[in-house]
Amino acid sequence: MFSAAVISRSSKLHQLGSLLRRFQSTLVVAEHDNESLYPITLNAVSAAKQIGEDVSCLVAGTQCAKVAEEVSKIAGVKKVLVADHDAFKGYMPEALTPLLLSTQQQFNFTHILAGATAFGKNLMPRLAAKLDVSPVSDIIGVKSPDTFVRTIYAGNAIQTVKSKDKIVVLTVRGTSFEPAETSGGSAGQETVSADVSNELSSYVGSEIHKSDRPELAGAATVVSGGRGMKNGENFQLLYNLADTMQAAVGASRAAVDAGFVPNDMQVGQTGKIVAPQLYIAVGISGAIQHLAGMKDSKVIVAINKDPEAPIFQVADYGLVADLFKAVPEMTEKLKA
């Protein structure tokens, strides 16, 4: 009796949920470099689909037709809005925000989302303030069209928040949502435009660290080094191991601050959040701020000579050993 009642109640809730979803229209702001779409957008599309069935994507850039084509094929995207303008060079938020506001005026989306990357974090709060709404950052779950789950205190607490705003502006944690399929969609394209001259800021240039290894945030395996690596040259040991496993290489803040590796390799509360199948922490003690960036990894391995290191408390497999012996040995054994 009781369980039947519960089931019927939950199925009613479910019906209500899908009814609500039908009336939501979501806009995903695509992240790209005018040549190709960044994978985070696919995760954001999945989050958008959990909110509402009517998913549109905005592609704004300079000569971004190729990306718009790519976006129109994403499964679940109904419409692609394209804005091509020189003012979008460098994707400055001062230029993109007026475009988004004018697009919003035209289409009245209930939700506007982007990935919680440097791009999304930079842009979305500016948009929210202009819409006079309170944004929700880095969501890890969608409970209903107005209720979202996110982490606070470096991932040490999980907060469920209900937005009271008519338009909800969100950024989405990529590792918490499966990427949408890159084929099967056949969205129509529509050009949008706005007065987007930007006198306030301009893009000067960038210095992107090139690497043949997989991109950190999306890699299935991540090998990370910390202060225990002692210097930048020793990171070669990790690159060798990573190459054997087709892994990306990350680092703790200590390793970045010591100048061993560039800052974009930092995993943690203020760096990248990763959730690979396998995370190997080498010479990393496991400070709260580092754990915030990797503790949702499926399998965690710690190699550290200090048996008291906090990293062992989250590691599935811990090896108390000198990394300078253990890492080369592991590389050899995995090659064999």
Added chain:
Amino acid sequence: MTKGHQGHLNGVKMALRILVGCKRVIDYAVKVRVKPDKMGVVTEGVKHSMNPFDEIAVEEAVRMKEKKLASEIIAVSCGPQQCQETLRTALAMGLDRGIHVEISGKDYETLQPFHVSKILAKIAEEEKVDIIFLGKQAIDDDCNQTGQMTAALLDWPQATFASKIEKNNGDLMVTREIDGGLETINVKLPCVITSDLRLNEPRYATLPNIMKAKKKPIAKKSPADLGVDVSPRQEVLSVEDPPVREAGSIVQDVDELVSKLKAAGVV
């Protein structure tokens, strides 16, 4: 020669006025505990300090004054009475005066970047500042929103996640930490800058400076004085502990590690 509050960085006389936001948060080294009622985390009796990113923002502002680029630096903090300690820390690091926007009780619990940015924008206008320095995020709510929202409300350009700031004629050239590397942008003044970890190494306040800071003025204001409505825009339904990972095991050697990883199907 520059006149008025809008200073030119390459001018003879520098008169940039800077506002720095300083948030009081639970100290970064504290392991937070979720309250039994699951509505927040325990803050009473827990060590608090200035948000680490804000310390970096304070340091950068002080360095600009030391380089004679800035004339006056004002620290602002929104929150309960104890925020005055945070402001004193900022003053001891070299800021000139403080503004405490007092918000306590329920209003403080539901205070968000949405409200703080409105308060900061209002103060920036009243004080005629040229630069607002903020941390890129607070380590408690991890929002990473306030700087961007403040810039939007003022219609000023924003330079977020800054790791280097240089003068560029009358503008600022800012290097930003982005995914995959670094990016350089040019922003016109007035502007909002949010600091990343690698912008600088904040100084420690010396005892004489701590003593001096006690004499520096802190003005008290309320959100109502500034015409800002602090009614909540989001409702926190619950705050819970994250799922606990199953205890792992210590392996004896590399052989055992490799075989366990193979068995788990991850290598």
